[in-house]
Amino acid sequence: MPTAFTTPLSLHSITRLKVSLIAASTALLVACSNQQITDLANNTLAASEIPAGVSLVETVTAEQDTLNIPFNKYQLANGLTVILHQDHSDPLVHVDVTYHVGSAREQLGKSGFAHFFEHMMFQGSKNVADEQHFKVVTQSGGDLNGTTNSDRTNYFETVPKNQLEKMLWLESDRMGFLLEAITAEKFEVQRATVKNERGQNVDNRPYGRLNETINQMIFPREHPYSWPVIGYMSDLERGTVTDLKEFFSRWYGPNNAVITIGGDFDEAQTLAWINKYFGELNAGPTVEKMAKTPVTLNTNRYYSFTDNVSLPLLYISFPTVYGMHEDEPALDVLANILGNGPTSLLYKNLVKSGAAVQAGASHPCRELACQMSFYALPNPQQGLSLTKIEQVINDTLIEFEQRGVNSDDLLKTKVGIETSTIYGLQSVSGKVANLAHYQTMLGNANYTEQQVARYNNVTKADVMRVFRQYIQGKGAAILSIVPPGQETLVAKADNFVLPDVSKGASKQAKLAQHTPLMKNTSTFDRSLMPSSPANPLITLPSLWRETFANGINVIATKNSETPTVSLLLSLDGGVLLDSVDKAGLASLTASLMNEGTTVHSKEELSNELAKLGSNISIGASGRNTYIKVNSLVKNLDATLALMNEMMLKPEFSPAAFNRVKNQLIQGLQQGNKDARTLAGNALKQVTYGKSNRFGLPDSGTITTVSAITLDDVKAFYKTYFSPAKASLVVVGDINKADLLAKIASLQSWQGDDYTIKGNYQFPQITANKLYFVDLPNASQSVIRLSRRAMAYDATGDHFKATLMNYPLGSAFNSRINLNLREDKGYTYGASSYFSAGKTLGRFSAGASVKKEHTYDSIREIEAELTKYQQHGLTAEEVSFMRQAISQNEALSFETPSQKSGFLRQILQFNLPANYGEEQSNIIKNITIEQLNAIAAKELAKPMQWIVVGDGQVVRPQLKALNLEVVELELVK
Template sequence: MKLTKIALAVLLASGLAACNSSTQAVDKKIITEASIPGVTLIESVKSNAGEINIPYKKYKLDNGLTVIVHEDHSDPLVHVDVTYHVGSAREELGKSGFAHFFEHMMFQGSENVADEEHFKIISEAGGTLNGTTNSDRTNYFETVPVNQLEKMLWLEADRMGFLLDAVTQEKFEVQRETVKNERGQRVDNRPYGRLGERVAQAMYPDGHPYSWPVIGFMDDLNRVNVNDLKAFFLKWYGPNNATLTIGGDINANEILPLVTKYFAPIPKGPAIPKVEKTAVTLNADRYISMEDKVHLPLLSMSFPTTYARSEDEAPLDILAEILGGGNNSLLYKNLVKNLLAVQASANHPCQELACSISLYALPNPTAGKTLADMEKIIRDSFVEFEERGVTQDDLDKVKAKIESGAIFGLQSVSGKVSQLAASETFTGNPNSAKDEIARYNKVTKADVMRVFNQYIKGKSAVIMSVVPEGQTQLIAAPDNFTPKAHDFGGPSTTSADDLVARRAVDTFDRSVHPEAGANPAVDVPALWQANTANGIKILGTQSTETPTTAIFIKVPGGLYNEQASKVGLSSMTASLMSEATQNYTTEQMSNALEKLGSQVSIYADKTHTNVYVSSLTKNLDATLKLVEEKLFKPAFNADDFERNKKQSIQNIQHSMKDAGYLASNTYSKLLYGNNIASLPSSGTVESIEAITLDDVKAFYNANFKPQGAQVIIVSDLKESTIEPKIKAALTNWQGKASSVDLNFAEPKVQTNVIYLVDKPGAPQSEIRIGKRGMVEDITGEFFKANLMNFALGGTFNSRINLNLREDKGYTYGARSHFWGDKTSGGFTASAAVRADSTAASITEFTNELNNYAQNGVTDQELMFMRKAINQKDALKYETPNAKLGFLAQILEFDLKPSFVKERNEIVSNISKEEVNALAKKHLNTKEMIYLVVGDAKTLRPELEKLGMQVIDYSL
């Protein structure tokens, strides 16, 4: 888990602009060219050859808005990010969740943007968008073809300066329900979902800005009114508390007039108070516990440490890595490797004001260890660390992760823009990467020991036990801490009279939507192909933006090659291929890859065993040697097998507590009946128990063959350089697997009835509605059916989502789609809905499906679909991973690159009559099954009122 923090949080900084101080000199010529009233150029940072950096220009408007511009002409795209320096940490006690709530409200329309129009405008432009909130900032972002930039600036400026009059009581109520649904889906209805907020309550003093969750407490949101929310906006959402970052195929001097046009008239907000970083300490261990709908108990230990970007953060990161960051960590050795725990890990999450080292363990029930035992082993591991000390490998691995993470972070314009925005927001310097990298590179062994002594040894922690319902005897120790209770009174009395609004004065009409220019020309990547003597097809393309190589190997043989009695065998085999080899232990292999900054992941799906390789090109030869070792010399050790087998069983039993997992597996069973396609690729408890090590060896020997395998490559190397490397790595691989019959007959199952799976006490219900249908195709009826579905359930502004989420507030999201592969496919509409709206949601789903089938698409919806899909081309090939997916599709379906043009022509020319005929053909609800996973006791009476038969069902 620590790997994630270093690869993301540290990457966020290290990829920002790793250039030396000489690159920060201000270019006087640019200042002259960019002399626009009300705009000040702060600095211009250029790209230096051989350095990992993001060139940019930083400006400040008179109203306090910081503007950062990054020119990247590699793709005809632009990414716009507006980051406000406000998160849950700037809320008040008793008014939690406001920052996240406003993330929702900012998409609900503004003075010149109609309700639900924000998503529609960006989707229609061929773009993607989202917003996120954490404890310290809220950001809103979109990636669009470059011709759509002015429209994006207009949208972001309108909600920065012209939002409040559009925030109505009705919108407030609907989004409050949406937030409740989001909390239900992500927190209350998820195993261990409340762990973080409970630990935070115990870790931080009462009233500390990190003592409540980002999503907030529902009691707080229920108590406040729309004027409380408006007051929060007026305080924090001014331009002087925001950073606008724009990156892509643009010119800074050309876009600055647009920035000033839309943003300069917005008045600045009140002065932003500085938030102090106060050290958090505990005077004694705080034990807390909670019962939850979980299969395994969990122990969490959290020690307060420093704050983000302090001098102690880097050595604490390395300390957490040593304690529990991977296969070479102490917790892995002392708990996971010896089968005492199913999982054990440590990380050092950091926030602007405070950080903590967090350790957790889930005991393996077969080992007979309690949570108290877990705590003792973790504490004993601290003692062992003192004796072990810090090795040079510990330091080298982190440095390699930082370097590779920084480079991989440059592969997309969105990644570069988000890095610039975050660094500016939290340091005031987009170009802070030099300092970030330096502070990790200068960490010594003594530094790591110092922070261990300062923050861990002999220090107090929050120790939380999460136990299955009714099993409080399993807690590590009796609770000795209770959060302070507060009475904040009744409903808020904040009125509109309490607000002091800010109004912009314009010299133009903001109600006029900016027009986009012509769509940018987007070229399909130039491809090269090769075949090997042992039957492998290779497809590659050169991508020179970063010195990296990504390789995707697809080997026939997955779930469909298994027997039902031992389902999960291909996944188990893939897991064992990720363990020890004939020449490397699991730990040695992990260490070797980490020191290269490389990743190799192996996993099985329905039809293939897949190998994904990611490497800095300079380390590709060494990485390929390790790939060869993994693929062709797996050790298949008995100890590794037993550990993975027990972990798989526990993971399955854990997943059975998750409503979404139950719904997916039950739905597959109803659609496919008694054949392999109905079973989960991870297996069942019974099937995994039946698998032996000999089964794994036999599956590998029978199926892991080169004939029919595919290799997809995206690298900065030329074909003439990389093709021999790949062929050399795979040339000695021989053989062909036997083919399998993939004829999945449809079972006889009742349709137009509701199958009900009981999940007692569930606050939400999972709904699936659908049927078997077409296999996947590229330019045929399957493709066209998804075009038909776009307006129904294929986008945020679809009928289904707007109805159930935006109009009714029943769900966090509802959707529909046609799915499939070469063997089978179908149609599914789905949502996780508030439990008390389950019956009403089914009614709305049915009405929307029936109405669309009977009356078809509108002219406006058809035009929306055409614009949204045909303008997405600029986003399809931007990153190496996007190119991998594109090339994999070409190989799988034996396509020519011209299929992209064929699809675009279909989108442009498909008639309303053909769309409506497809809807009528495929959306007959009488032919569909209805599945509900939820609290059967309360749901059954309501579902029976719908007039449909309700059938109890279980796996």
């Protein structure tokens, strides 16, 4: 149930992602045959099939040359909007319930309630016991979650199609009968959980307070966007159970909700179920639209603070319009030109010039407001002062005014919409999210065509106009974040004071917000959970194989749901081919292959790919160097030509080498400030040792990367970039003959074979030992218990161990998570798991926990493992595991990426195509005695603790443990 918080290190992608969300679907005719279109057009129910009290509001059918998703929209008498989209391609359904309430609906001084309810809605309702919502969905073979943002909250499940009625029962019970189940105890547990979430995702994360600070700088204190979605802790501390119940009663009625269902279902039956479970719920208070009051800043507002970061960061944000405003598309194009990718002006002036290691621009929009933002992290080699960075950004805006808009700028945006639209069709959940979003924000689910048209109609003059209207000469919020002790690096002295957010709402405001508590009754026995029909039959993707003379193994499947092709070329070895003293060489080599060829510069490659709507990325992690390609079928030839060029003609220029190497080092330095990164590095070092490649991060260390030369890169490429150990996975709307013709050039690719080192010396695992890494002022501790374990197998010891561990630490309702998160409130989430590859594996357990409860959390995990090891699983847990894992198979092959993962698994581990059948037999027939024997054996083996945290708070707690505490020096 996490809330998404954007970190500065990924801001360059916000605008691209936003376009994907804006146009999450395309003309269905692109993805469907004419017969499919006819079938979908005939899904409208006869009037006699529509239940009494339910009205058909709109029918949208798939038609030639129309951008839409076919659906039927209904409304219940209580105001609930229902949108049904049928897709019979996979035996699953996706259910989404979206409430038009986010943090913007909260009262001043009572922030965080919408997000708080995202948690409370999973804690059981009148007819669903505590912790049972997650358990019921998981046991049904489904996936679920909830998200909250400023404008809406949604809850969703994807389940096998035979579980649909059960999902409607669950969702209706928490919509209509949640309040009866809210107790002071549940309230306090979830208050602690939210605190842990903030600690993990905001306070303990570098630059984590950026977004909430910028919003305080831009919006007046009373503006609903001035406070963060997760809320202020002072507000949450003041909140009461009564406050929470009133908030729910005000906003969570059926008249403020949209239920959207997509997938393989019978529409008449589904509508009858919806009417049964939701139809008798009472409507809530009338919900009015919120005023969209423009925000402008007369002058620049400067503010700064220190954070546990390695590099300063400058963030400049201009208020602009609001979501769906007529100028939003032109502003998005402007953001792309200024700071999205290698062809942007900020990349040229800041990153390529060497002034910054990262820079970008974005224009994220919300219902009431949008912001045009620029960010940059300076390059230490050219000085860390943010004053210089601000000047370069200002100069870039002047340059844009002089440069203007060219034809490629508009073309790339329009092609981007086309491709992101098509990729949005690859899952039912994507189509459902599209429908729910437009219905909630606009009251018009059928808005895809109009939305894409808005962007296609943007002109050069539009972009220049919005630049002058909203950016040029306007005031902005300018935030400097600097490391402690380096306050002189700020762009300019503060001229703005953050508002005091510690005060609660006034007495008058409290009285004005009073809402009678929701009360519903039912005409049938809601305590009876619906039964489910037999599980749907699963059809495995049909596949074909080919082996080229040069060693490339090809495995592929045709997928015609969207006109796309995805390729994954993997070269065995990856980072295991590095020497210890040059760790990071594989990653650095792969990264440099994205930086241009002897034919095209990086900027030219990026421009060509953007015009094609294609993506090519080369990287190295774990055991593979990989080349990932995504393309529209119609542009596959041109995309493959660029792929071959990047693979076979990398430029490896000294300038690119120096820039990428420096960026990698800066990223490693920043990782030394992040608790989770440090814990991951410590886990590797302690488990595998620092004298072999397994024990070091995939990207290397500062010392090893610093030692890498350009000649090392060229030699690594020459030796290991070979087809000898390569495999190719292809999923897309293309048949075998056509594909083989298009990838014929790969058959002529030549290279020598090479060896992968297989003998490693690992340190002895010593029980009763704890390794500690001090991270001063860390708000949380990261604790990990670990040991080496068996390598991967599909049906042997590893697979059976994962079955044993499922009730212990893999499910939300696992023993470890329920203990530390739900019972104790120590963490946002805790788990245990077996991970494995070809060579070896690992067992780990742990969490990110409140630092004052480091000792308590360690003891609780140890107690859970001991109990499980000594007494094993219960019969109920075995049943839960069997149902959850076996029924989840219905969700396994929906999207091209899922199919690709299945095929890659077959190739990577030389598995038969039907290996899942044997897995199903094992799940069905493994006995509780066998599982308990595995638990007794695996959990009795020596393990070691790794703890990363604030030494002043944590060290005294560690002394109380009966363990040898070792101050761990991480390899740097």
